[in-house]
Amino acid sequence: MPITNMNRRKALTMLGLTGAAGAIAPNLLVSPAWAARPDTPTGQIVVGVSQEPTVFNPLMPRIEVDDGVQLSVFDGLVRISPDGEFIPALAAEVPTIENGGLSEDGLTWHFKLRDDVTWHDGEPFTAEDVKFTLELIMDPNFRSWRTTGHELVRDIEVVSPTEIKWRMEEPFAPYMSILVETMMVPKHILGHLEDRNEAPFNQAPIGTGAFKWGSRKAGDHVELVANPDYFGEGPFVERLIFKYIPDLTVLYTQFKSGDIDIISNQYITPDNYAEAKTLAGKEVSVVPAPTVESVFLNNEKPQFQDSAVRQAIYAAIDKQTIIDALYYGLPTPSESYLPQQSYYYNPDLPRHEYSPETANKLLDEAGWERGADGIRAKDGVRLSFSNSTTSGNHLREQAQQFIQQSLGEVGIEMTIENKPPAVMWGEYWTQSQFDSVIVGIVFTTGADADVTVRFASDAIPAQGGRGSNTGQYQNPEVDKLLEEAGRIFDQAKRKELYGQVQEIIREDLPLLPLFQYATVRGHKEGLKGIEANINTRIDTWNAAQYYWDQ
Amino acid sequence: MAGFLVKRLWQSIVLLIIVSMIGFGVLHLTPGGPLSQYALTPGMTQETMDRIAEQMGLNRPLPIQYLDWAWRLLQGDWGTSYRDQQPVLTVIGRHLFATLLLMVSSTVISIGLGTWIGIRGATHRYSTFDYTATVGAMIALSIPTFWFGLVGIYVFSLKLGWLPAGNMYTIGDGSLLDYLHHLILPSVVLALVNIAIWSRYMRTATLDVINQDFVKTARAKGVGERRVLMKHVVGNALLPMITLAGMQLPNLLSGALVTETVFTWPGMGRLFLDSLGYNDYPVVMGLLMFSAILVLLGNLIADLVAASIDPRIRLA
Numbered sequence: 001m002p003i004t005n006m007n008r009r010k011a012l013t014m015l016g017l018t019g020a021a022g023a024i025a026p027n028l029l030v031s032p033a034w035a036a037r038p039d040t041p042t043g044q045i046v047v048g049v050s051q052e053p054t055v056f057n058p059l060m061p062r063i064e065v066d067d068g069v070q071l072s073v074f075d076g077l078v079r080i081s082p083d084g085e086f087i088p089a090l091a092a093e094v095p096t097i098e099n100g101g102l103s104e105d106g107l108t109w110h111f112k113l114r115d116d117v118t119w120h121d122g123e124p125f126t127a128e129d130v131k132f133t134l135e136l137i138m139d140p141n142f143r144s145w146r147t148t149g150h151e152l153v154r155d156i157e158v159v160s161p162t163e164i165k166w167r168m169e170e171p172f173a174p175y176m177s178i179l180v181e182t183m184m185v186p187k188h189i190l191g192h193l194e195d196r197n198e199a200p201f202n203q204a205p206i207g208t209g210a211f212k213w214g215s216r217k218a219g220d221h222v223e224l225v226a227n228p229d230y231f232g233e234g235p236f237v238e239r240l241i242f243k244y245i246p247d248l249t250v251l252y253t254q255f256k257s258g259d260i261d262i263i264s265n266q267y268i269t270p271d272n273y274a275e276a277k278t279l280a281g282k283e284v285s286v287v288p289a290p291t292v293e294s295v296f297l298n299n300e301k302p303q304f305q306d307s308a309v310r311q312a313i314y315a316a317i318d319k320q321t322i323i324d325a326l327y328y329g330l331p332t333p334s335e336s337y338l339p340q341q342s343y344y345y346n347p348d349l350p351r352h353e354y355s356p357e358t359a360n361k362l363l364d365e366a367g368w369e370r371g372a373d374g375i376r377a378k379d380g381v382r383l384s385f386s387n388s389t390t391s392g393n394h395l396r397e398q399a400q401q402f403i404q405q406s407l408g409e410v411g412i413e414m415t416i417e418n419k420p421p422a423v424m425w426g427e428y429w430t431q432s433q434f435d436s437v438i439v440g441i442v443f444t445t446g447a448d449a450d451v452t453v454r455f456a457s458d459a460i461p462a463q464g465g466r467g468s469n470t471g472q473y474q475n476p477e478v479d480k481l482l483e484e485a486g487r488i489f490d491q492a493k494r495k496e497l498y499g500q501v502q503e504i505i506r507e508d509l510p511l512l513p514l515f516q517y518a519t520v521r522g523h524k525e526g527l528k529g530i531e532a533n534i535n536t537r538i539d540t541w542n543a544a545q546y547y548w549d550q
Numbered sequence: 551m552a553g554f555l556v557k558r559l560w561q562s563i564v565l566l567i568i569v570s571m572i573g574f575g576v577l578h579l580t581p582g583g584p585l586s587q588y589a590l591t592p593g594m595t596q597e598t599m600d601r602i603a604e605q606m607g608l609n610r611p612l613p614i615q616y617l618d619w620a621w622r623l624l625q626g627d628w629g630t631s632y633r634d635q636q637p638v639l640t641v642i643g644r645h646l647f648a649t650l651l652l653m654v655s656s657t658v659i660s661i662g663l664g665t666w667i668g669i670r671g672a673t674h675r676y677s678t679f680d681y682t683a684t685v686g687a688m689i690a691l692s693i694p695t696f697w698f699g700l701v702g703i704y705v706f707s708l709k710l711g712w713l714p715a716g717n718m719y720t721i722g723d724g725s726l727l728d729y730l731h732h733l734i735l736p737s738v739v740l741a742l743v744n745i746a747i748w749s750r751y752m753r754t755a756t757l758d759v760i761n762q763d764f765v766k767t768a769r770a771k772g773v774g775e776r777r778v779l780m781k782h783v784v785g786n787a788l789l790p791m792i793t794l795a796g797m798q799l800p801n802l803l804s805g806a807l808v809t810e811t812v813f814t815w816p817g818m819g820r821l822f823l824d825s826l827g828y829n830d831y832p833v834v835m836g837l838l839m840f841s842a843i844l845v846l847l848g849n850l851i852a853d854l855v856a857a858s859i860d861p862r863i864r865l866a
Contacts, residue, residue: 046721061588061602143605146593195604202635218634218644219816219824221721237558241721245814246824249700252718254814257701257707257715392830422829425589426582430596442592453595461596468595537592 014121036528036549037236037355041226043095043548044239045527046107046261047540048251052244053222057202058183059137061145064265068538069222069242073120074183074207077111077130078176080447082533084343086176089232090114090125090164090184090208092281094176097489106171106489113162113172120212121184127164131156132187134166136196148445148453149178171467171487173494177446184208184494191247198421205365210544211233220244236529236547240540255282261524264539268326268484268520270395284522286330287532287539288338291440293331295387295403295512300462300472302381308366309383310509316410319352322399323515336502337443337451339516341534352513359410368411376411384413385435388428391418399514432462432470440517447535449498452482453504473510475494562846566839570623573838574616577831583608584632584829606632619835629832633825638836640823646803648718651729653802653808656737659679661742661795667745668752672760683753687746698739699812708734716813736813740806748763750796755787762786789860796852800844804837 047068050321058074077091086094092112093102116123134153137144157167168175176421186206193199204213207400210232211224215272224240243260245251252272256279268276268284278286295317297304304310321334332340335349368376368383376383387403389396397418404414414436419428421449428434443451452467453459457474478501485497505511505517521539529545584606585599603609607618622629628638671680707715713735714720719728759765760783768782769775805817818837825833857863 061585061594062590063587063591140601141605143602144598145588145591145602146595146598147591148595181593198630198635217816218636218641219648219820220814222719239722243717243721243814245716246820247811247814250703250812251813253700253703253708254715254717259715259717329562420582421827422582422584422586423580424582425586427583428581429586429589430599439590441590445593452595459595466595466597468589495681508794550566 007017008466018197018380025384028388030032037547038550041228041238043237044241045237045241045262045543045546045548046221046260046328047262047264047543048243048245048254048263050244050246050248050251050266051245052219053242055202057183057185057196057199058143058205058207059133059142060197060202061143064537065242067536068264068540069224070183070205070207071209071536071538071541072203072211072240072543073209073213073226074185075117076184076211077113077179080535082531082535084535086180088114090117090130095503097100097327102489106173106487107168109168109175110165111163113164114231114423118229120206120227121186121189123186123188124161124277125186125208126161127158128161129184129187130164131158132191133182133184136185136190137182139196141195141197146181149175150182166312171489173486173489174445174448174450177444177448177450181446196269204438210224213242214239230544232544234546236545240543240546251274252473255522258524261527262530262540263522266519267539268522270330270520272519273328273330276520279522281525283525284520284526285532286518287521288332288339288341289517289519290342290442290444290534290535291517292334292337292339293438293440293514294337295514296437296439296441296471297509297511298434298436298470298472299474299510300432301385301435303385303435305382306366306368306378307508308362309368310512312359312362312366312410313356313407313412314352314509315355315362316406316412316511317403317512318354318406318513319514320354322402326395326398326402327515330520332518333511334516335506336452337441337505337511337513338449338498338502339444339534342447342449344495344498344506346502348499349502356410356477358408363410363412370411374408374411375413382413383411384415385437386415386417387436388417388419388424388434389438390417390421390424392420392503400438422531429470430468432460432472433516438514442537449494450482450486451501452486458481471510473505473508475504475508478504478521562850565846566842569842570620570835570839571616573835574619574831575612577829577834578612578615580829582829584831587828617854619832628836629678631825631830631833631835633828633830634857638832641833642818642836642840645818645821647814648815649806649810649819650818651718651733651805652736652740652815653796653805654712656740656744656806657798657802659737659741663741664745664748665752665788665809667749668754669756669779669787671753672756673750673779675757684746684751689744689751690742695739695743695806695808696812698737698742698808702735702739703812716815718815736809736815739810739813748791752787755790756783759783759786789856792856792859793852796848797845799848799851801840803843803844 042045047308049065050239051063051065053065053069055062058070075089076523077089079087079089083088088094088111092114095110097104105367112360113127134150134156136142137150137340138282148171152172154169180183186360187199189206190196190199210227210230212227214223214225216222219239221243226235226238245254248269251263252268254260325330336346338345364374369379371377387400400416407414454469455478457479459465459469460472481497481501529547529550531542533541588594593803630637631641634641667683671683674680703715706713714732717732721733765782776802803819807823810817810819822837
């Protein structure tokens with residue numbers, strides 16, 4: 001890893017290890033405000049979130065805001081930097097084939113761990129905890145949220161308290177990205193319990209992170225306190241508070257009034273961006289998010305069998321107007337399901353062009369003829385389908401109406417059938433009962449471009465598959481490429497294969513990509529250390545670095 | 551009296567069973583489920599969702615799930631929240647205080663002011679005060695609470711800076727004064743509608759009494775106007791209000807959804823909304839049973855109080 005590519009955290013950690021305090025000085029040039037970091041944790045930060053964090057066992061099913069708390073309380077073996085690089089966290093180094101941590105065939109994983117880490121209760125963190133965590137995830141009685149990758153782990157061997165290795169049933173390159181999202185839990189707390197689903201630990205977690213569990217006022221906030229024994233850099237504030245504010249308007253109001261210091265998930269709504277920019281004492285910026293919005297098709301429906309239909313619908317949608325008129329020009333149009341900042345992103349995909357003429361031409365040529373009611377049909381299939389999304393999402397509802405109108409002009413009927421969230425994302429979605437959906441999805445596996453669970457033919461729940469390919473997309477070529485890319489560790493080669501997958505999917509259009517989201521983030525002036533990271537699900541991934549400029 | 555209570559108790563139990571069955575059925579038959587919020591989680595697979603559903607017992611037949619739930623409830627186990635992994639009673643208990651604080655202060659304001667405005671409106675019928683009160687009540691009743699809430703926050707928090715923009719207390723402070731400071735805006739906003747309702751009821755009730763023969767008799771025998779009003783008129787006019795107040799009891803504890811949302815007040819209304827959105831069946835069922843019991847209890851208390859005040863009412 002060339003030193004220029006290092007992120008500051010890593011560089012500081014390494015310099016810190018050499019004990020040469022003077023060597024840190026050059027960093028002052030990069031970040032002059034660094035000098036103002038307090039020597040002891042000072043002050044508090046209130047982070048406003050629009051959903052309530054309720055899951056504090058990091059191995060259980062969770063949503064973004066839970067990540068916000070967990071990333072401050074726990075650590076994984078590795079972390080991921082904003083530019084997509086793996087950084088050692090609890091590990092002493094990131095295993096690679098070059099440094100011998102990974103065997104050439106990718107089957108043996110060997111981790112060296114830090115020897116200076118303690119749990120929040122003072123017990124040392126060791127390889128036994130890692131073994132326990134990986135085994136707990138696969139415990140059939142435990143409610144773990146993800147087993148992808150972990151299910152391939154065999155023969156976990158604790159070599160010494162700071163060394164662990166295991167064998168993989170088959171090579172699986174995305175596993176490092178999964179490990180980034182796998183926080184370690186303490187064996188000495190959970191090991192002897194019979195029921196880990198309802199352990200007291202789940203409500204008062206003990207981790208290794210920069211912040212310790214403080215208290216929780218249900219329905220209101222979670223308070224974390226600084227961990228003075230944190231092995232890494234920081235923390236620099238005494239208390240980190242996640243305040244639950246369920247209404248987005250109220251969330252923004254409390255950001256304006258100064259009741260919250262950071263407006264976190266789901267951030268500032270696009271319609272408030274213009275005003276937010278002008279607020280005194282606040283720093284507001286637009287940050288790309290990994291979520292890609294698309295018109296998501298159910299590819300098993302007879303209306304969508306013909307490629308010409310999918311191409312025509314895509315051509316008939318005026319993306320740019322949706323972006324500009326409804327989303328205030330913040331998102332960026334996209335042709336891929338991957339975020340444009342991803343290492344694996346393919347920038348050479350054909351550009352979408354809004355053209356009702358092209359749409360009409362495609363449909364005419366394919367033999368879809370307008371009936372008496374103006375709606376096209378072919379072989380008894382009417383070109384009519386429903387589109388659904390979460391009811392109450394005003395921007396999406398407006399986008400739907402706009403698309404409905406555009407499609408109507410080329411002889412396609414789209415009806416709108418929105419549903420409340422629990423219904424929408426229940427079986428209606430998972431069992432592919434919809435015609436089409438407007439939805440924002442993060443397709444990646446962690447930061448990895450592996451999309452097997454989303455696009456592989458054997459991942460269709462409605463057909464007995466075990467993944468989340470709810471669009472029921474099937475393409476043997478994609479299957480083959482995905483399998484191959486998952487088994488190799490050569491980054492450049494993987495990028496090439498995932499580039500091809502993106503090409504095929506752009507051509508097949510099983511989903512019609514609209515845009516990649518951008519979020520409007522904001523915090524108080526004087527609050528430093530905030531850094532966006534598209535590879536994490538939440539903005540407070542590095543709260544250990546936050547501090548108040550004095 | 552004892553016979554009345556036994557009869558009431560039986561009725562209540564039957565009613566609670568019916569309510570629980572309907573509630574359970576409707577809740578579980580709604581498509582989607584507690585796992586739907588994870589459907590879009592990156593990396594979530596059908597395999598994982600099926601496994602979790604099985605662990606949570608969600609794949610069992612509905613009658614079995616109901617019987618299991620009811621049997622546990624009889625033993626005092628209200629279940630565990632899906633969203634929170636905490637016992638339902640703990641979850642409810644944690645939100646109860648916030649709601650009680652808000653509702654009690656708002657009810658004190660609204661009953662106090664509402665009663666006064668109602669009586670004065672009736673005794674000074676068609677006066678400027680009466681018209682102002684009537685128009686004011688119309689406005690308060692027709693404008694939604696969230697609007698009052700947002701306007702209140704805009705004026706008193708953002709512009710004037712006198713009052714906090716929501717929340718129950720300042721994190722890290724939490725003194726009595728701090729609580730009171732935070733309480734002013736939401737309780738007044740919430741009280742507005744109720745003042746309107748109470749004053750209208752009170753005005754009508756007073757007018758009903760004020761022209762009755764016994765009031766005329768009281769005046770005729772030379773009782774002072776003030777004494778007539780307080781003892782004869784108000785005393786009798788308050789009777790229907792007791793029934794009304796009894797029916798208010800469940801509201802006291804079930805929370806004010808809109809106000810709690812606008813003012814980020816961590817009360818029962820928000821708990822209900824969050825739990826419903828998540829399909830957190832145990833908590834929703836817990837809240838349903840809780841408010842059903844309160845409704846029954848509120849009516850019972852109202853009946854008992856009315857009977858003890860009004861000798862004409864006999865309970866049987």
